[in-house]
Amino acid sequence: MADKTNTIFRALDRKASAITEFTMRQYRTKISTWVVLITGLVVISLLMLFYVDAMQRDFEAIDNDGDSVDSDGDLYPDGQERALGTSPFNELDHPGNFVPPIPPDDPEKWINEDDFDWDESPTGTRSVSVGYDDDGDCRAEDRTQSQKDTNDNGIECDIELSLSLTGNFRYDADNYVDEDPDDEAYAKEALHRASILGIGKLGFVFIISIFIPLFMATGLIRDEMTSGTMHYILTKPIARTEVFFYRIIGYLGIIWPYLIILTLISAIVTGFAGPGDSLFRFSEFGIWLAILFAAMMATLVYGMLFCFLGVMWRYGIILAIPFAAWELGMALLSMGVPESPILRFSVIGWALIIVDSASMIVWPDMALLINSGFSVEGGDSFGFEREELIGSEPLQYFFATPGLGDMSPFLSMIIATVVLLIQATALLFLGGAIFKGKEIE
């Protein structure tokens, strides 16, 4: 031993890697490990199937402003008549009377004809002017100045977008601006994002990251203690805190690669099947990375916690199960009220901040997207037939702004990570200390 220098690699080849390796091999021999991991894979695959199905679905295009209807029965859709200056309510007055006569449009043309053209969001209390009247029914020449500027902001045919003091968007749109958006495009984009967030938050960070540690970490040390095999490990010159730590590393050695694989599969599926012109949505790798990171941190903290509960008490599981139920409640709460202070007393509250922050970074237009789906609530100027566009509701449900107040998403991500690491370290030392004072029969 003495003839070679003790490099860090040679050092780690001894106790640390022995226990880590041993733990991983032990997991491999247990059927329950495989059952649990495969179940997790099935759950995520199921969700992916539903997602792909939703992306393939044909969303019925809805004529939100009702101008594809031929009110007067002259075969010309109202929109066309209005655009060409004939009366939509007089069947004798239609563009067919023009010289040369203009044939009636396919009513389809007047569905989804005025999509969103919002590319700017207001900062602070300053309002911005967005929107463009694609179908020209606002800019029609026969309309007066005041008809074009119904919101009285001095700009014709625009939407005045402002932030209220409570942080909600407020719209004030001129009539006939962006009043018939493309439902399918909206629905797919919104559902795509909602799926990533929903699957990431509830699927990865909750279901996978809490149940797999429950199965795998609770008995990590407790099983050895009850079966008596702990004697083989503890009669070696090794501190018990070290044993605790290396066992956790071994557990992470199984679960982290597994999470990486699952995330990779999901990222590839959503990247290819997602809406848009590009073949693959590379820009969303960031959000998947954040989901993976959050899940990894959650499995770390949960692993430490459940292992610690198992060490502390033979019936540690009795504490672990209600805790899992508590975390489910916290996960649901963080979707609705992300700034609730009670979330600070959970693990998942912090882990979800990482995902939420990343979604702010990856999709800066998120709040806008959600709100444009609900924009009918901003006033009756849009006159959507549905109360909101398909997809806006789930997106609003699963999207939450990081609940740490007014700080940059990057900063809140770092703070959440630090808090999770502190939780893990505290549990490590607590677990080590409890383990150290534990008599082993």
Add this chain to the structure above:
Amino acid sequence: MMPDFHQEGKAETTEWQPEQQAPVILLENVSKTYGKIHALSGITLALSGGVTGILGLNGAGKSTLFKILMGKLKPSSGQVRLFGTNPWKNPAPYSRVGFVPEGEKMYDWMTAHDFISTFARLNGLTRDEAKLEADRVLDFVGLLDVAHKQIGRFSKGMRQRTKIAHALVNNPDLIILDEPLQGCDPLARTTIMNVIRELGRMGRTVIVSSHILTEIERITEQIVILHHGRLLALGNLHAIREKMDNIPHRIDIGCESPKGLAKSVIDIDSVHGIIFQHPEKLTVQTRNLGDFHSNLPKTIIDSGQKVNSIDNPDDDLASILGYLTGGGGY
């Protein structure tokens, strides 16, 4: 609490050195209670070198004693020192200890070689060193040819030997074996006893526990007797026997006419009782074994009786334990 960056098996205090003068094992007035149950009470014991047998009935406290020695249990009172160090606080002395726990639970999915080399690395060996060591100890216990078979397929004797091999991997100065012979067939028993004797000859301190007395007798004469958590006797088997002079010893003499022989034997001063249990056997009670044995041959010759056998059934561990614990003898 700090991680061990050296990983060389010196645990927390990297500078740990055994105290040279300290005995290998030192227990001072050690007690262990579980509620109202006294598992061990007031054990004071120091051991260094040689093979020592710890004897006691089931529940006498042998395993508790070992677990306290190995720092698995915390003594309720008293001091425990392993190479001069408190094992409950500091696992460092384990680098010089090998422990064979009782119970059959092992990692059945590992091969013997895997098992030993993996746990050897916990002593601070590197992977390669551990593999060489594993071969060496498996050879020592005679399992080299099955080294790469799964432990789950081993017989009880082979499992015990694997456990012993695992304890020897760090060349320990102190080896503790908790019931190593339990449940083994005679062949395995002999092999394991040979291994233990061999270890003793190599100058290691070996401690073996058992409740089967003839086994221990074949390994060692130095014994510690525990009963109901108390230290009942300590020392050489025969020396202990000598100390119990006030307790009658029993000698069976097989002969054709016990009554005829009894007439002569009764004249020996040290004889204080004679029993006829069997038509061809005479049982003599004495309080002075040495005196009796020196007079016996002459008496037999003088009596002219034919004697087939002289048997001393008391001179084994069973009866000693019986006497000491008050449960045996007659």
Add this chain to the structure above:
Amino acid sequence: MSDQEVDLESSTDDLSYSENAPVTGQGRMDAAWGSRDGDESATAQVSSNNASVGYVFEQIYKPWNGTLNPRWMRNWAILRHHVLGIFRKGHRPWGLPTKLFIVLVFIASLADVGLTLLSALIGSPELHTMWGVNRDNLYGHVLGFFPRNMLYYPILAALLVGGIISEDRYHGTSALYFSRPISRFDYVGMKYISVAMIQAFVVLLTLMIYYFVEIIAMGRGWAWIIDTFPLFLAAFIGGILLIITYTSIGLGLSSVSKGKFFPGIGLVAIVLGSKTLAVLVSNLFERDIMYLLSPYDCLAHVGQALVGTQTTYDQYSWTWSFASLVLMNAFFLYILSSRVASMEVTRE
């Protein structure tokens, strides 16, 4: 030594049992291997003296001539052993936390009883419509999700099934049963019934108390009872379904695992995990189909149909949920029976 020789021939005579011989269990063991079959006609099996290799000593087996208690009596002993363990020492030890949890859940389940009493005391009809017995509250007492089926009943079932079979396998104590005249299915059946009974004690007993307290506190007459009794009965049946389903899943899991953790966590993971998954899918994609995989939601759907409250699952008929429940129960009972039938009676 010659004097130690044993007289083989004379010693065989000692094998017969005298009437006053202490009961050592030997006789029962003799009978035990027969279990159900052959108990009635125990005949002596004598080995043949012919063997191809070596010599077979004559062996004499004494048939056991006692009368065996009837099967139900033996099973009753197992059931009693398990159920009484909740209340007293000397029966199956259930572990303090489990007992504590049962008491806690029992008290927590009585929350609506307390509120009913309170509203009766105050005499406020508004409060009484909120808390007293009605269609929705009867349903909610048994099948409400929060908190009952999130925090109380699945966790209770998880704690009960935790070690019920797996611990016997782990410690080898199943041999204590199987070395007696008890068939494996009786053994499992009694375990099943005992776990179900303890759950019924919490779920159904509190439901009954709720109903009776309403009658007494509000001074309800026969007309009211005739009106509401079918509702009560429907909720009761819903509770039985709930208990059966949780017990089947739990015992199925317990029979396949060795540890105490796996069945408990497995049951909770199945109930809460599938529920979360179904909520996720239904929220995202407006598809309710995943609710068919969630035991709780199937129970709730069937329960809603039984009690006749507003159903919250409107994409398919409740018969689908019922079929799914039957399938789940059948699946886990199949696992249970096949595992128990092939269970090795050793310490694993």
